[in-house]
Amino acid sequence: MPSIKQICFNARVLSFAAFAFDVAAVASAWFAAYLIRFNGVPPEPFGKGALEAVLWVLPLYAVLFRVFGLYRGMWVFASLPDLMRIAKAVVSGALLTAVIAVMLQPYPSIPRSVLLVAPILLVMMMGGARGLYRATKEFYRYGGLVAQGKPVLVIGAGHDGASLARELRRSSEWRLVGLLDDDKAKHGREIHGYKVLGSIQDLKAIAEAHKIENVIIAISSAPVEVHTRVAKLCVRAGVRAMVLPALTPMTQGQPFLSRVRQIDLEDLLGREPVSIDAAHVEMLLRGRAVMVTGAGGSIGSELCRQILRFNPAQLIAYEISEYAMYKLVEELQERYPGVAIVPVIGDVKDSLLLDQTMQRYAPHILYHAAAYKHVPLMEELNSWQAIRNNVLGTYRVARAAMRHRVSRFVMISTDKAVNPTNVMGASKRLAEMALQSLQQLSKHTSFETVRFGNVLGSAGSVIPKFQQQIARGGPVTVTHPEITRFFMTIPEASQLVLQASSMGEGGEIFLLDMGDPVKIADLARDLIRLYGFRDDQIKIVYSGMRPGEKLYEELLADEETTRPTHHAKLRIARAREAPEDLLDELLPWLMQHRIPSDDEVRRDLRRWVAEYSPAVSPNLQSVVLGTADSGAAGAGVGRDERRAS
Known part of the structure; x- marks a missing residue:
């Protein structure tokens, strides 16, 4: 050397x-x-x-x-x-x-x-x-007359595609075969010596003709619908797709090739980036003590990450799982070393601990993300635990917030609370009604609910289960060929929760714009192809509908109407008001000194939640854990109550 x-x-x-x-x-x-x-x-x-x-x-x-x-x-x-x-x-x-x-x-x-x-x-x-x-x-x-490297196509013959083509000339890993673009005026033209071979729609035929297995999507300025269409074309053409993301301040000045990443499920679902009114959220959180229950769960942990971006004085993380709390605190202390993080291991039904925590740390705002959420698991044998954790736990956290003059209380709810057909959804609707009743009694605390559907990658949800099944070589289990669900990303949901919390005045149920529903069978098929397998290599098996499950979810009940907010992705529901005497009759039932049977729970739920209608007769043998989609986001917590508050 x-x-x-x-x-x-x-x-x-x-x-x-x-x-x-x-x-x-x-x-x-x-x-x-x-x-x-x-x-x-x-x-x-x-x-x-x-x-x-x-x-x-x-x-x-x-x-x-x-x-x-x-x-x-x-x-x-x-x-x-x-x-x-x-x-x-x-x-x-x-x-x-x-x-x-x-x-x-x-x-x-x-x-x-x-x-x-x-x-x-x-x-x-x-x-x-x-x-x-x-x-x-x-x-x-780079190889003389015989170019070296893996053959690749670039989709997009605009500025991004041209810049990428220029860099690929010097790449020893890739050999650019040509570009594709829907602009017919560019067809047959050359960019840095590479020809525009045809339209994006011709991807499968061109890839097969040139024996190309890799594609780079370079259309960062195109609308989300175009990105989604192109991503699905790539997956269904059987090529390995990569994407050039839009330029951000973090990637300014970086070479185009270094920014290229593998395509993922979010690209196939086509969720638009969320833009929130950061100034209003910062006014709510900056320099304040903020508490999150279920802090170790999917939504709870992301809420903690998003909250810390706005420099609160203190974050009180309340979680029953010791391991989940350990992982969360390790991550947050590394990413935000200057913020005080208070880890509290506890049950949301523990009134004494809730009182002690709120008295000591005086949170200004509380995000309640703790819930049992898995539909089939909560439908049989565990229905009473779902009720006590989701309803009684919510009530006790809310009551403690009122006693200690917490300014805002924000509960994470679910689309399954609309015309519920399962115990989990009915329990979340009953929790919403309990907050409506408490709002009428509260002088200092504003109660708000944020309702949304499934989040990608949350604990117990369909995506991680599909990924595990694909990794094992299949089959991938789907309950019904026509079943659909709403999906959004965890960061997107968390940001909109923060936005909603900065807008509420008390008693509102905010609905997040979930976009169009996604057919679960199509999602499974795209995921199989995304991992490089063909349909004949990993099969999709339909296991049948499970107890409490319905073909489609709703975000708004039939008798409800909505009104817009100043944020395009948030609306406010005018939900059915809770009865005036709801709490007087509900609390003795929640704190009874016996465990009612699942049939009794379902019978009594219809008394409190008029719109609840069980979809399928319970059958323990029909439960196939892990093949259904997730319910509301958040952490699953809860222990048997040992004392009435």
Whole structure:
């Protein structure tokens, strides 16, 4: 390996060689201009004048070449900035040469055509030599006539595609075959030497014809619908797709290839990026104590991450799972070392601990994300635990918030609370009704509910289960070929929860815009292809509907109406009001000293929640854990109550 001294010496030699070439190019361009002016044979006086003039023209250009820094770059990486520096130096030299020629008026005078033609020839010689050197180097470095690397297509022949094509010329890993674009005017054209082969719709045929297995999607400025369509085309064409994300402040200045990432499920679902009113959220959270129950769960932990972006004075994380709390605190303390994080291990039904925690830390706002959420697991054998955790737990946290004058209480609810067909959904609707009743009694605390559907990748949800089944080689189990669900990402849901909490005045049920429902069978099929398998390699098996499950979810009950908010993805539901005496009758039932049977729980739920209608007769043998989609987001917590509050 050469030493530093040897490397520096080699660099100086190359720089001097480039300088010598450029000075020689000045002389060549100068004499060539005279030959052109006089058709190859300059008269005696002009030939002698050319020799005399070149003696001062050469030093003049030599100085300007150094002044304009023509030797900072390397010829192998010559590009437009290098050409611009050459042009500036040559134009400056041409102007000075003309001025000196006029001032000195040598005899015979320098022809005006020479003063014009010589600089043009010089730019062509210097720029052309650098371009030829770079092309030759790249030709031999990247495989000569037979290009090396894996064949790849670029989708998008706009600015992103062109920039990516330029970088791929120097890649030893990839060999760009061509580009695809829906703009027919670009078809057959070339970009950096690569042809636009056809439309994006032709992807499958072109990929098969050229034996291409890899595609890079370079349309970062296109609408979300276009991204989704292209991503699905790639997956269904059986190619491995990568995507060039939109430029962000974090990626500013990075090479295009370094920003390319593998396509994921979110690209197939086509969720638009969420934009929240950060100023209002910051006014709510900055410098305040904030409490999150179920802090170790999917939504609870993401809420903690999002909250810490707004610099609260303190985050009180309340969670029953010791391991979930350990993982959360380790992560948050590493990412936000300056914020005080208070980990409290506890049950949301523990009134004494809730009182002690709120009295000691005085939270300004509380996000209640603790819940049992798995539909079939809560439908049989565990229905009473679902009721006590989701309803009694919510009531006790809310009551403690009222006693300690917490300003805002925000509960995470679910689309399964609308016309519920299962115990889990009915328990969340009953919790919503309990908060409605408490709002009528509260003088200092505003109670708000945020209702949304499934979140991608939450604990116990369908996506991780599908991934596990695919990793095992299948089959992938889906309950019904027509079953649909709403989906959104965990960060998206958490950001909208924060936005809603900054807008509420008390008693509202906020609905998040979940977009269009997704057919679970299509989701499973796309996920199989996304992991590089064909439909015949991993099968989809339909296991049948489970207790409490329905084909589609709703975000709004039939008798409910909504009104818009100033945020496009949030609406407010005008839900059915809770009966005035709800709590008087509900609390004795929740705190009874016996465990009612599942049938009794379902019977009594219909008394409190009029819209509840069980969909399927319970049958323990029909429960297939893990093949249903998830319920509301949040952490599953709860222990048997040992004392009534």
